[in-house]
Amino acid sequence: MKQLQKDTDKIIWDQVRPNRVRNGYRKLMMYLMVFVCATYVVYTLTVFNTSNLHCSKHELVFSTRSSLQNASFSPDIVVPKKTELKHIVFGIAASAKLWERRKNYIKLWWKKDAKMRGIVWLDNHVETQPDDDGLPPVKISTDTSQFAYNNKQGHRSAIRISRIISETLRLGMNNVRWFVMGDDDTVFITDNLVRVLNKYDHNQYYYIGSLSESHLQNIFFSYGMAYGGGGFAISYPLAKALQRMQDRCIQRYPGLYGSDDRMQACMAELGVPLTKEVGFHQYDVYGNLFGLLAAHPVTPLVSLHHLDVVEPIFPEVTRVKALQRLMLPMKLDSAGLIQQSICYDSSKGWTVSVSWGFAIQVFRGILSPREVEMPSRTFLNWYRRADYTAYAFNTRPVARNPCQKAFVFYMTRVRLNSTTNMTVSQYARHRVPHPTCKWHMQDPSNLDKVIVYKRPDPQLWDRSPRRNCCRVLESKKKRLVVDVGLCREGEVTEVIR
Ligand SMILES: *[C@@H]1O[C@H](CO)[C@@H](O)[C@H](O)[C@H]1NC(C)=O
Ligand SMILES: *[C@@H]1O[C@H](CO)[C@@H](O)[C@H](O)[C@H]1NC(C)=O
Numbered sequence: 001m002k003q004l005q006k007d008t009d010k011i012i013w014d015q016v017r018p019n020r021v022r023n024g025y026r027k028l029m030m031y032l033m034v035f036v037c038a039t040y041v042v043y044t045l046t047v048f049n050t051s052n053l054h055c056s057k058h059e060l061v062f063s064t065r066s067s068l069q070n071a072s073f074s075p076d077i078v079v080p081k082k083t084e085l086k087h088i089v090f091g092i093a094a095s096a097k098l099w100e101r102r103k104n105y106i107k108l109w110w111k112k113d114a115k116m117r118g119i120v121w122l123d124n125h126v127e128t129q130p131d132d133d134g135l136p137p138v139k140i141s142t143d144t145s146q147f148a149y150n151n152k153q154g155h156r157s158a159i160r161i162s163r164i165i166s167e168t169l170r171l172g173m174n175n176v177r178w179f180v181m182g183d184d185d186t187v188f189i190t191d192n193l194v195r196v197l198n199k200y201d202h203n204q205y206y207y208i209g210s211l212s213e214s215h216l217q218n219i220f221f222s223y224g225m226a227y228g229g230g231g232f233a234i235s236y237p238l239a240k241a242l243q244r245m246q247d248r249c250i251q252r253y254p255g256l257y258g259s260d261d262r263m264q265a266c267m268a269e270l271g272v273p274l275t276k277e278v279g280f281h282q283y284d285v286y287g288n289l290f291g292l293l294a295a296h297p298v299t300p301l302v303s304l305h306h307l308d309v310v311e312p313i314f315p316e317v318t319r320v321k322a323l324q325r326l327m328l329p330m331k332l333d334s335a336g337l338i339q340q341s342i343c344y345d346s347s348k349g350w351t352v353s354v355s356w357g358f359a360i361q362v363f364r365g366i367l368s369p370r371e372v373e374m375p376s377r378t379f380l381n382w383y384r385r386a387d388y389t390a391y392a393f394n395t396r397p398v399a400r401n402p403c404q405k406a407f408v409f410y411m412t413r414v415r416l417n418s419t420t421n422m423t424v425s426q427y428a429r430h431r432v433p434h435p436t437c438k439w440h441m442q443d444p445s446n447l448d449k450v451i452v453y454k455r456p457d458p459q460l461w462d463r464s465p466r467r468n469c470c471r472v473l474e475s476k477k478k479r480l481v482v483d484v485g486l487c488r489e490g491e492v493t494e495v496i497r
């Protein structure tokens with residue numbers, strides 16, 4: 001091309017030389033024709049080249065698009081399999097001193113036959129009893145005496161516990177998606193744990209758990225920390241990243257109190273925030289959990305903690321027996337466990353609140369859902385005081401008016417009717433003295449029991465969160481029959497007069 005250009009220049013140069021023009025007209029015409037031809041050739045070549053360029057550009061665009069298509073279609077073709085229990089590995093923090101008592105809480109939820117995986121990490125050797133067969137394998141944590149610990153209030157076992165996830169990861173188990181930490185006095189509702197974890201991509205970095213109920217605890221520790229007793233989940237790649245840096249990280253925070261604040265300090269270094277799931281329960285409270293369990297947030301119940309600290313969740317039985325009772329409705333309909341429904345007995349003018357599988361409250365008069373969905377203050381704060389400003393969530397007094405103290409019915413039995421596929425749960429009246437009430441209306445103190453029908457609904461949490469509806473089917477002097485289930489089209493919790 002360059003050569004051609006040169007030639008053309010020469011022709012033009014020749015052309016403008018006047019003496020030559022005069023010398024021969026024929027010669028000029030020949031040059032002119034060569035010029036026109038050359039211009040034509042140059043032009044054609046240029047056009048051809050450009051169109052060639054266009055063509056290759058086109059090809060480039062096309063191939064880019066097709067590889068993009070491959071990239072975006074392949075994840076859809078290979079449908080990611082849902083997370084199951086077998087993808088979770090538990091790391092349970094325990095101590096030899098409390099093992100004999102605390103292991104009974106683990107037995108409540110650990111299902112050996114479900115091929116659950118996990119390790120109980122202890123500080124010292126323990127004797128195994130014949131009935132320990134159903135427990136996870138036990139290991140002794142590696143020595144941590146080389147780590148500095150200088151918190152005056154705490155105990156250096158915090159370092160050992162903080163390293164449980166890293167130590168469990170180093171065991172090299174395969175096909176792990178999540179590591180879940182818990183204490184020896186944590187009870188997990190594992191079906192619901194799986195439901196919650198399924199909302200998140202285990203190939204990403206996730207740190208999932210919940211806060212303390214205590215505002216002051218959250219101030220002292222962090223509002224961005226997963227409390228260890230309530231349990232928390234760390235996705236596999238995050239556990240790997242943590243494992244690489246945790247020992248160095250721990251050395252940077254010798255002044256911290258516990259294991260979970262050390263974990264949070266390392267999460268902060270990794271830049272991974274807490275993903276809050278309020279179904280994990282630290283339960284930093286004293287007294288009776290009733291108010292919290294009777295008005296659970298509209299989210300699956302994942303864990304319960306501090307079960308040694310609070311009263312048994314069902315009255316007049318041991319703590320472990322009480323929890324065993326809660327496992328019965330859990331087996332039939334884990335998604336619906338302690339989920340609240342609110343309705344009215346319009347024939348009597350009562351408000352009915354169901355905490356499915358746990359307890360029923362019947363109130364004189366009509367209380368609005370916004371009132372009944374608040375936990376009643378049956379519990380004390382972490383400093384053993386009845387101070388409702390201690391919590392960063394709303395609570396309500398046990399009764400604003402003596403007449404409105406709830407009549408409570410605790411679940412005594414539950415079964416599945418295989419003909420109707422409905423669970424039938426029974427709740428017996430908890431007989432405690434009630435203040436005198438001068439309201440001229442039906443008295444719920446005559447009621448002996450409440451029966452609740454509910455269809456198991458394993459898909460409950462695949463839909464947007466919504467309280468189930470309840471309807472009073474039968475209201476006799478001694479017996480109330482209630483139906484709980486999906487709200488019908490247009491159904492609202494409002495008084496039907
Ligand atoms: C894209 O998908 C096609 C058809 O499945 C396949 O032949 C091709 O190799 C894929 N290309 C890339 C870049 O993966
Ligand atoms: C199951 O429900 C059906 C229909 O209501 C009833 O006839 C039957 O007696 C129930 N079965 C049991 C075991 O309660």
Ligand SMILES: *[C@@H]1O[C@H](CO)[C@@H](O)[C@H](O)[C@H]1NC(C)=O
Nearest residue numbers: 417418419420421422455456
């Ligand atoms: C009950 O459930 C079983 C199994 O899921 C099903 O085959 C049956 O049709 C159901 N019966 C009713 C009355 O819904």
